[in-house]
Amino acid sequence: MNVTLTGLTEGMVYAAFALALVLIWRSTRIVNFAQGSMAAATAFIALSLIQNGQSYWVALIVALASGFVLGAVVERVVIRPVEGGPELNAVIVTLGLFVAIQALIAIIWGSSFESFPAPFGLEGFQVGDSRIAFTPNSVFVIGAVVVTMALLIALFRFTRVGLAMRASAFGQEVARLLGVKVGRMLTLGWALAAVVGSLAGLLIAGGEFVYPAYMDSLIVFGFVAAVLGGLDSPVGAIVGGLILGLALSYVSGYVERGSALVNVSALVILMVVLLVRPGGLFASSVARRA
Amino acid sequence: MSLFAAATVVSSVAACGGGDDDSGGGGGGGGANEASDIGITEDSIKLGAHYPLTGVAAPGYSEIPLGVDAYFDYVNENGGVYDRQIDYIYRDDAYNPTNTSQVVNQLVLEDEVFAIVGGLGTPTHSAVLDFLNSEGVPDLFVSSGSLLWGDDPETNPYTFGWQTDYMSEGKIIGQYIAEEFPDAKVGLFLQDDDFGEDGEAGVREYIDDQIVAAVRYTPGNTNVGPQIAELQASGADFVVGFNVPSYTALSQLTALQLGYDPQWFYSNVGSDTELVGRLLANFSQGAVGDASVLDGMLTTDYLPTVDAPDDPWVQKFQEIWESNGDGSDLTNYKLYGMSMAYTTIQALQAAGQNPTRDDLVEAIETVGAEWEGPLLAPFRYSEDSHMGTGGMSISRLVGTTAEEVRPVMITDIGDAEIEEWDGEETAPPENGIPDEPAFNE
Numbered sequence: 148m149n150v151t152l153t154g155l156t157e158g159m160v161y162a163a164f165a166l167a168l169v170l171i172w173r174s175t176r177i178v179n180f181a182q183g184s185m186a187a188a189t190a191f192i193a194l195s196l197i198q199n200g201q202s203y204w205v206a207l208i209v210a211l212a213s214g215f216v217l218g219a220v221v222e223r224v225v226i227r228p229v230e231g232g233p234e235l236n237a238v239i240v241t242l243g244l245f246v247a248i249q250a251l252i253a254i255i256w257g258s259s260f261e262s263f264p265a266p267f268g269l270e271g272f273q274v275g276d277s278r279i280a281f282t283p284n285s286v287f288v289i290g291a292v293v294v295t296m297a298l299l300i301a302l303f304r305f306t307r308v309g310l311a312m313r314a315s316a317f318g319q320e321v322a323r324l325l326g327v328k329v330g331r332m333l334t335l336g337w338a339l340a341a342v343v344g345s346l347a348g349l350l351i352a353g354g355e356f357v358y359p360a361y362m363d364s365l366i367v368f369g370f371v372a373a374v375l376g377g378l379d380s381p382v383g384a385i386v387g388g389l390i391l392g393l394a395l396s397y398v399s400g401y402v403e404r405g406s407a408l409v410n411v412s413a414l415v416i417l418m419v420v421l422l423v424r425p426g427g428l429f430a431s432s433v434a435r436r437a
Numbered sequence: 438m439s440l441f442a443a444a445t446v447v448s449s450v451a452a453c454g455g456g457d458d459d460s461g462g463g464g465g466g467g468g469a470n471e472a473s474d475i476g477i478t479e480d481s482i483k484l485g486a487h488y489p490l491t492g493v494a495a496p497g498y499s500e501i502p503l504g505v506d507a508y509f510d511y512v513n514e515n516g517g518v519y520d521r522q523i524d525y526i527y528r529d530d531a532y533n534p535t536n537t538s539q540v541v542n543q544l545v546l547e548d549e550v551f552a553i554v555g556g557l558g559t560p561t562h563s564a565v566l567d568f569l570n571s572e573g574v575p576d577l578f579v580s581s582g583s584l585l586w587g588d589d590p591e592t593n594p595y596t597f598g599w600q601t602d603y604m605s606e607g608k609i610i611g612q613y614i615a616e617e618f619p620d621a622k623v624g625l626f627l628q629d630d631d632f633g634e635d636g637e638a639g640v641r642e643y644i645d646d647q648i649v650a651a652v653r654y655t656p657g658n659t660n661v662g663p664q665i666a667e668l669q670a671s672g673a674d675f676v677v678g679f680n681v682p683s684y685t686a687l688s689q690l691t692a693l694q695l696g697y698d699p700q701w702f703y704s705n706v707g708s709d710t711e712l713v714g715r716l717l718a719n720f721s722q723g724a725v726g727d728a729s730v731l732d733g734m735l736t737t738d739y740l741p742t743v744d745a746p747d748d749p750w751v752q753k754f755q756e757i758w759e760s761n762g763d764g765s766d767l768t769n770y771k772l773y774g775m776s777m778a779y780t781t782i783q784a785l786q787a788a789g790q791n792p793t794r795d796d797l798v799e800a801i802e803t804v805g806a807e808w809e810g811p812l813l814a815p816f817r818y819s820e821d822s823h824m825g826t827g828g829m830s831i832s833r834l835v836g837t838t839a840e841e842v843r844p845v846m847i848t849d850i851g852d853a854e855i856e857e858w859d860g861e862e863t864a865p866p867e868n869g870i871p872d873e874p875a876f877n878e
Contacts, residue, residue: 149669149695153662253491260496260683262716271694278696280662354690355659356683356716360492364657400663406655407629 149280150400151393156285158392163292163347164362164369165376165384167340170299173379174312174336177226177234178370181241183362184248185221185341186348189214190357191256193349194263203266210349211342218341222334230333231319245366252359265354288350295343296381302339303381312336367410368395371417376429383429391416470520473791476551482518482785484509485544486527487537487556487565494532497682497712497770498557501580502527504774505555505781507761508754512778512870514761518785526550534564541565545574552577552797555599555777559583559631570595575797577784578777578825582606582706583631584850587817587824595798597805597818599777599825601739603632603679605848606704607639609829610677610737612855613843614702615643622649624673624699626664626688628680629653636679636704642852649673654684665691668699675700680707686716689731701734708736709769710744710834732836737829739813740776742769744839750776750811753865776811782871783808789875800876808873809863813845824850828858 164182171179192213193206201209225244229236267283303309314322315332323329351365372391376383391413398412399405420428469479476483490499509523517523526548528540537556544550545568552575556562559581566585569576570593578599579586586598614621623644627633633653641648650671652664665688668676676699678688685707692698707713710731741748746755754775758767785792787800787808805818814828831843845858866872 149666150663153660153666157660157662260716262686269690269694271696273696278694280666280695282694356686361659364659396660396663399658399660400667404629404653406653406658406661406664409655409658 150396152280152285153400154393154396155389156281156288156392157396158372158389159285159289159292159385160347160351160388161365161368161372161391162385162388163288163295163350164344164365165373165388166292166295166299166381167344167347168369168373169376169379169381169384170343171336171340172373173303174316174340175333176316177237177241179241179337179340180238180366181221181244181248182340182344183348183366183369184245184252184359185214185217186344187357187359187362188217188248188252189341189345190263190348190352190361191252194261194352194357195256197264203264207266207349210345214341214345215338218338218344219334221341222337226337227330227333249359256359260356260358263349263352263355263357269354282354284354288353291346291350292385295346296385299343299381308332308335364410368413371413374417374427375420377427380427380429383427386428468790471791474551474793475549477521477792480517480521481524482521483524483526483548483550484552484554484781485541485548485550486525486554487530487540487544487561488527489532489557489561490529492531492533494558494681496716497709497768498532498580500768500770501555501557501774501777503763503765504754504758504771505778506774507758507763507771508775508778508782510761511757512782515868515870518782519790523785530558530561532558532561534561537561537564538568541568545569545572551575551794554578554781555580555774557581559585562586566593566596573794575794577797577801578780580773580777582635584635584824585631587822588850590802590821590823593823595794597801597823597825599780599816601705601737601814601826601829602824602850603635603704604639604850605827606737606829607636607679608642608848608855609639609831609846610636610702610704611640611643612846613831614640614647614675614677617842618675618700619647621647621675621700622671622673623647624649624668624671624676625651626668626676626678626680626684627651627653628684629655632706633679636677640677654680656681656684659687661687661691662694665695665697669695669697673699676702678703678707680704682707682709682712683716685713685731689713689717701731703734703736705737705739705829708734711768712770731834734834735831735842736834736839737831738839739826739829740769740773740811741813742839743767743772749864753869754811757869779810779871780808780812780816783810783873786871786873787876789877796877804873804876808871810871811863811865814847814858815860817849822849 167182189210193210196206229240265284267287269282271278271280271282311327312332314327315329319329372387373384375387394416395409399409472478488502489495509525513522530536530540554577557580562579576596582600582603584602586596650668650673652667654661654664685703741751755767784801787804788797801818802820805816812826814826817824817827827849828845828847830845832839832841846855847858848855
């Protein structure tokens with residue numbers, strides 16, 4: 148019971164991060180490995196504010212705003228020069244960025260563990276005479292992720308900006324011919340993805356410890372969750388995150404020495420799903436893959 | 438040259454206002470200083486170490502070399518060892534064994550240190566164990582309680598442990614539970630490596646039948662929910678943790694989520710209340726208490742801690758830290774470093790005026806078991822064992838102070854008996870620097 152609940156909450160966190168990857172994939176067709184360290188950077192900005200007496204919510208808003216700026220700056224300064232070349236170039240650049248930002252965090256904020264406050268209580272709800280592994284903060288995490296997912300779906304489905312972003316991602320030249328300002332759309336895509344990433348970073352941090360590399364395992368799990376869900380479906384990202392969270396929690400809780408097998412299990416799950424459904428569980432039609 | 442060295446001693450003693458005439462130097466000697474081995478010159482001794490200064494293991498552990506450095510600095514100001522100044526170089530391995538190999542190579546081959554002292558960590562130091570022993574570099578006082586450093590001196594003749602090993606610690610904890618909590622249902626919360634395994638083996642020697650669950654976490658995986666849930670489901674009402682401090686905080690946090698409230702007993706490594714309290718502090722905004730969640734927790738000690746400001750050793754080290762430290766507060770980690778540095782000075786003095794690397798090893802084997810120092814119980818050094826101290830006391834955290842609930846017990850690995858240590862408490866020498874005679878005089 149508690150193993151299941153822990154898994155659900157962890158899964159939501161993976162899902163949040165997977166959402167950010169999906170967003171950037173849909174709007175730029177790049178997998179952004181730097182997402183984790185970018186999110187960590189904004190989490191540290193939030194932590195500094197909180198430690199200086201600001202409320203959690205002020206810190207959250209500032210962190211999201213700095214995520215937006217950071218995403219835009221990274222796209223303009225670092226990614227723009229390699230855009231249009233082979234996609235692999237941009238991906239490798241994000242890998243380099245991932246290491247660089249992490250080092251920068253260590254230089255600015257130090258590399259020690261810090262606890263990160265949660266906006267809501269961390270004591271589990273009382274059910275009957277036992278407490279369950281489900282806290283007010285878990286409710287907040289799940290709510291925030293679901294709302295973010297809904298907003299993303301709305302953005303891509305129902306708005307002109309969303310359409311333009313998708314168009315720029317699929318066919319830059321065609322989009323440009325049709326009057327879409329492709330450059331701006333790409334910047335916007337990166338900025339929005341960084342906001343979602345930063346939100347994921349803060350949700351993950353709440354009631355946990357942060358240090359420059361705290362997002363590392365989440366990059367891997369978030370990526371697995373996103374690929375499980377087909378990489379371009381927000382709903383898929385959430386379902387993928389939940390499946391992964393539950394599976395890993397069961398492995399850790401019920402298998403002898405399971406804690407050591409968690410990372411291996413993530414790989415096994417990924418391989419099985421890709422063998423059975425190469426496009427992921429929620430992939431849209433194969434023809435659309437660029 | 439010797440005139441110059443003498444002048445330096447006089448001026449540095451005068452400068453720090455010391456009044457002790459025979460400061461430093463150990464036994465008499467009398468002859469001239471020679472460059473008797475690699476890393477030793479007429480007026481200096483070069484020592485090296487590896488510590489995690491960055492990365493996951495850095496909190497806490499990165500403070501240890503600060504303590505070592507401050508103590509050596511103090512000894513240098515007071516004339517060094519046989520008028521030799523200690524040149525202490527420590528490098529960052531980020532708790533990554535690959536880096537450890539690299540920095541230790543650098544220390545041995547480029548810096549040409551006389552000895553490695555206090556290298557930290559089981560996985561990290563394991564990576565250089567063979568290298569140091571095949572090169573014949575003394576590998577003193579490894580900062581880890583693994584059995585590797587001392588139980589097989591034939592294979593690793595140059596390596597020495599220092600702190601109480603995890604198995605002896607487990608035995609002392611096990612016996613305490615068997616006698617004081619015979620009805621407790623015990624759960625074990627273990628790091629999934631040698632640390633947890635040695636500790637578990639020790640505990641099981643005494644309370645195998647009381648243990649209802651043993652769960653293991655992998656360092657780096659911060660979700661310990663499934664493990665704590667399993668302990669809770671097993672009905673354990675007494676949990677013994679062989680874990681690092683960040684996992685003390687994580688286990689407390691998770692237990693709070695689950696409303697799980699057993700008696701906690703954290704082994705020495707994971708029980709630094711200051712660090713755990715700091716880790717938990719921010720959560721108070723999320724409606725979690727701070728270090729007070731640790732109230733009532735049991736733990737073990739092999740060194741006096743900053744929680745005992747009346748201890749004469751703590752007072753002496755506090756003084757030295759204030760004069761030679763970096764101005765920050767003294768912590769248990771810095772205290773650990775200073776204590777280890779104290780033993781290092783004892784070893785260097787005992788090795789004689791113009792020691793070789795082999796002299797250093799022989800000195801520790803021959804007289805190391807007799808040294809008095811800040812540790813609660815003596816070392817077990819001999820030709821057959823390079824294990825460090827084998828003694829520990831048990832205390833309970835009450836508010837912010839620790840209350841001793843069991844006096845110092847001593848034991849050894851394997852099926853050695855546990856006995857109460859009947860030696861007297863030691864007091865530091867007046868100037869805070871040991872004065873050991875050379876072992877071969």
